[in-house]
Amino acid sequence: MSASLALVENPDAPKPKPAVQAAPEVVVLKFGSSILRSPDDAPLVASACYGHVRAGRKVVAVVSAFAGATDRLLAEARALGLPHSNALLPGYVALGEEKSAALTAVACDRVGLDACALSVRELGIVAEGEPEHARPCGLRADHLKQALDRHEVVVVPGFGAVRPDGRVALLGRGGSDLTAVFLAAELGLNRVRLVKDVDGLYDHDPNDNTAPALRYRRASWDVARKLGGALVQHDAIDLGEQRGVEIEVAALDRADGTVIGQKSAPPGPAPALPPLKVAVAGCGVVGGGVLGRLLNDPRYDVVGVLVRNPDKPRDVPCPPDLFTADADVLLSRKPDIVLEALSEGEAGHALIRKALEAGCDVASANKQAVSRDPAGLQALAYQKGRRVFWSASVGGGSPMIETVRAARAAGEVAGFEAVLNGTVNFMLERLVDGAAFAEALADARAAGFAEEDPSADLEGLDAAAKVRLLAYEAFGVSPDADAVPRDHLSDQTEAAPGVRQIGACRRDGAALEPSVRLTADHGDPLFSSLSGEGNALKVWNADGRVWRCRGRGAGRWATTESIMADLAEIVRARRADAGLN
Structure with missing residues (x-):
């Protein structure tokens, strides 16, 4: 289920000037085993990806194996007599990163992100050199490009590559750093972000209490090689310098960190961040x-x-x-x-x-x-x-507020239509499948979509409140609650394929025309293609441009992720106000 924000053309609207669609920004993030200690930590990576997606970006997430997994795989292989130099060893060890990538993609999907995971071979980094410490020399870019075209988040395994002879090779310990820098370079980016369990590069180990540790905001390549130690793989630093890709080392949900590049700045005390x-x-x-x-x-x-x-x-x-x-x-x-x-x-x-x-x-x-x-x-x-x-x-997990704000920032909004209630959408689908009304409602409750008292959903009050709020974001004013006509979903409703609860508001001169209707006459595959708890929004401007987004509109995890993203924005703003970022 997608949570994307896209700018497209409306063929039926007047176009004084042709609108040009900008390609979405792509970011490369790397998450090591200090963040992904176990599958329980995959939601943290999903949260970090969600924050970028709701800002209109696409994400390549490079992941390490879960903590200890690589050592366990090595031990298992060697227990069967596989020596260090055996050409089969890298292919088995790389399974740790592939498992981590697959479970991280599952965590992204749970919160409504359109995500996929690529294997080492699908990613197609080509490397030469020793089987356990190879260097990337090329990228078969078709799989990665196609995945980015189709998905918002592409999760890829670090540490592994494919040799010219077709066998899997490893990129050395810490090779996920190298993978992230290499992919950023191949995608034409000038920066990559390595997410660690520390908030940057220090002049000495922060756990050494003999003297206060000072953090670099900017560190040169040479300083990073000298002080980075196990924090950033030296091969990654070398490649960053060669390809002109700055390396940002930062902690989860921190706006600041250390930027490794051409120049250094003197280190200073890092601010304490109490909970x-x-x-x-x-x-x-x-x-x-x-x-x-x-x-x-x-x-x-x-x-x-x-x-x-x-x-x-x-x-x-x-x-x-x-x-x-x-x-x-x-x-x-x-x-x-x-x-x-x-x-x-x-x-x-x-x-x-x-x-x-x-x-x-x-x-x-x-x-x-x-x-x-x-x-x-x-x-x-x-x-x-x-x-x-x-x-x-x-x-829920669909960035509707952000989509409307982006449309309004680009020009005058003329109107919007949306499927806004995941519970009603889910129930309509069950009714079309032949379920009785009471059964469809019970299924919605069991799935965690419907509240104990579902009247706000069924009577259109939930969708009407959302229409009023989206109208405020779109037009700067909100219609009165009693000014929004509403259709009710009940055991008397005749459900049919394609029927959706459509919340809409259009500007007619100075007046607003809001509504919540059960209708199949929406004429948009964006809405008819929704399934389950899916929500979608279409906003059109007076100049003919249209913004769309879709995602999971109900359920614990999608909505939880959205409120956690708001929390993260508040935290960053509070720290910026205090000069702590």
């Missing part, structure tokens, strides 16, 4: 997913969870003393950031305002809450010097 205090409001489908992520992330300190019933059993293991039913108690714990995922609009809106008043930044997945008064919430955030984000409130 940020986060409160979560709601522990249902989305809130529970967010809470589970935060409790396992040392970058965050969860100080409270707001729920109706603190004694109710939860599907997320959480210390019971974190739960409270009182919003004032939650805010008295002085969170830096509040992540709001309540199921009720009025209570969510009140909490967002209270949190902003209390000096908290806020990210919300509650479309009923933020659509009540988005302009007022933004004005209050500005007044208090805080931020309010709501990308997760529309489209």
